[in-house]
Amino acid sequence: xxxxxxxxxxxxxxxxxxxxxxxxxxxxxxxxxxxxxxxxxxxxxxxxxxxxxxxxxxxxxxxxxxxxxxxxxxxxxxxxxxxxxxxxxxxxxxxxxxxxxxxxxxxxxxxxxxxxxxxxxxxxxxxxxxxxxxxxxxxxxxxxxxxxxxxxxxxxxxxxxx
Numbered sequence: 575x576x577x578x579x580x581x582x583x584x585x586x587x588x589x590x591x592x593x594x595x596x597x598x599x600x601x602x603x604x605x606x607x608x609x610x611x612x613x614x615x616x617x618x619x620x621x622x623x624x625x626x627x628x629x630x631x632x633x634x635x636x637x638x639x640x641x642x643x644x645x646x647x648x649x650x651x652x653x654x655x656x657x658x659x660x661x662x663x664x665x666x667x668x669x670x671x672x673x674x675x676x677x678x679x680x681x682x683x684x685x686x687x688x689x690x691x692x693x694x695x696x697x698x699x700x701x702x703x704x705x706x707x708x709x710x711x712x713x714x715x716x717x718x719x720x721x722x723x724x725x726x727x728x729x730x731x732x733x734x735x736x
Contacts, residue, residue, distance in 0.1 A: 617686040618727055624683035628719050631660040631678040651703040653715040657682055657695050687723035
């Protein structure tokens with residue numbers, strides 16, 4: 575003969591299940607903002623790394639241009655005419671032998687805060703050599719780059735001012 579168990583030992587009650595579901599939803603809602611902050615910080619690290627890489631490429635291009643052209647021509651800054659020039663490089667024929675291509679970036683990084691569908695070149699806002707620091711604008715060359723994003727970083731500084 576099989577002994578029957580009392581109904582109090584049959585399992586969880588509806589109230590217990592609702593309390594557990596409520597606690598899980600509170601934990602999920604608490605974790606969501608933390609995940610958003612972690613994603614924003616990751617994108618900010620990517621932005622910092624991309625800016626450092628591009629700026630190092632711009633400086634290397636300028637140094638190489640100045641070494642290849644010791645006589646400064648009026649109106650020529652020595653900075654690349656576009657960001658693509660960092661990938662394409664400069665033709666160095668100083669040795670007298672066969673000219674060699676000097677490249678400054680393997681691949682142009684993309685702004686992680688730029689909208690999808692833009693190329694890496696289109697994702698950056700450019701600053702020309704002759705534009706003031708407080709009002710950057712594009713021009714005949716690329717002296718610096720910055721993000722086009724209107725977002726403010728976790729450090730309180732707008733991304734376009736990095």
